[in-house]
Amino acid sequence: AEIDHIRNFCIIAHVDHGKTTLSDRLLEQTRTVQQREMKEQLLDSMDLERERGITIKSHPVSMIYEHEGKEYLLNLIDTPGHVDFSYEVSRSLAACEGALLLIDAAQGIEAQTVANANLAMAQDLEIIPVINKVDLPSANPEAIEHQIEEILALPREDTIRASGKSGIGIQDILSAVVNRLPPPRWAIFPQARVLVFDATYDAFKGVICYIRIFSGEIKKNDEIVFMGSGTKTTVKEIGRFSPQMISEKSMTAGRTGYLVTAIKELSQIKIGDTITLTSEPAKEPLPGYKEVRPMVFSGVYPLDTNDYTKLKTGVAKLQMNDAALTFQAESSAALGFGFRCGFLGLLHMEIVQERLRREYDLDIISTYPSVVYKVTKSDGSIINVDNPLFLPDPGEIEQVEEPTIRATIHTPNGCIGDILALVSEKRGFCDHTETVDADRVMLVCTLPLNEILIDFNDRLKSITKGYGSMDYELGDYQPGDLVRLDILVNSEPVDAFASIVHRDKAASRGRALCERLKEILPQQMFKVAIQASVGSNIVARESLSALRKDVTAKCYGGDITRKRKLLEKQKEGKKRMKQIGKVAIPQDAFVKVLKTS
């Protein structure tokens, strides 16, 4: 197709507002896939994604659409919906000129709608607002149009009413894509500039780059260079997704598709990098290159220490398809050998842990998650700390800074008071509020990232009875009075329980951990002190009274086989103990404490 007959666009939406259903409908309408070969929902391939309603990997698809006697090539680039993946969202958006912004006609604008719309506007995309699911009896399109004007500042005349389910408005959407979205931009450069907006690993082909050709032409067997990493290689295959991979001899400016080289490891590819030809290289890469930085770290250990190799394989395999996941071997006195893993955010962390459990059949335990702190030491040097154990001694610290987030929270009016109390309990504040409709408001808040790691979302959901939603983007670092909280059992620090907390919260968190440990730890032959400390200050304490443990006492000396069995059972139990100083702590005590803290 000529460049004027190409459109690159994406669909952005809050989870469950119908993106997958609508995408399928567009593929069906353009006969890209026949109805009978359509699986229920084509674009989301992973089970886990389906369950959570989140698209993690973006799959582009090319469609041919006939409009007023001319053929158009429409490239639909799927985007992950959740802002944990905002980096991936931005990369996909960068490959497009326009976006369909989908809003559920019954639910209205939600946190992710706003977050995604902002990302699209930041990329200068043309936005077509689509009010979806208008077939629902509870649909209220007029109210949604009002929200679109008020909250997103988009003209209501621009909106299209549609239903991915019943097919209403699908033709209107396709013609709006052709008529209202601009043809591919930046095509006038003579040299080749190709954006790698995503990549995936395939056992046979190696790394498959998802590409958008902005200018020039790329052919099979061309010698290319990745401008960011400097890697040089040869094009082994290039082509389009339709939706399966279909190879082509060459692809020109404006097109979207895939590219395969000799590169076998995903870690060698930087998403967002620009490819050019070695024979005639571009002078400048495409704008907007940003490296992925994991924001949340946690230690991941096998429950059964024999599973270490299995865990190692699992993490490495997951990373092959997930460039944002980082890991590094670490060991813990309490938990043995494991990995320090870095994630984009909480959701990313949960998904990785869940996949290790399901796809690799592993029982894992993960330590209290930590953000990355910037620590200025007394000697002036600055270090990044993502593990509480590496926080320098208080005497060596000049300043500790922590990452913040800008959260967009949507809540029913009646819950504002409780939400504000929650935000302030989490050391945050509300910057401003905006009315969404008669029943709901949007709060824009600044909060420390570390405060939302554990229960913020659950609390939000419970306060709002499930009607609230939240999304966030990363903000700046800010100084904070942050300290390491150690948990000591019989005066020995237990590394797996250490965490970095705000000084004001050290005592309450310390108390909660000590109480929990007291419940869980088995009594010993001697009295055991359980303490929480900040430096040399004990901020909380509990004590576990002594017990003389005689497992055979119950047997009245009678039944000898039963006695032997019990002794064996005790021996078995000992294997799963971790020795902390004089105290043996059962492995499952760590699990119980870390799960509930």
Ligand code: GDP
């Ligand atoms: P996604 O999370 O945005 O990809 O949303 P899905 O396409 O998976 O749809 C979420 C839910 O809404 C599913 O239960 C769909 O059956 C339903 N749904 C999607 N589109 C429509 C629509 O146009 N009308 C109605 N009534 N339901 C829809």
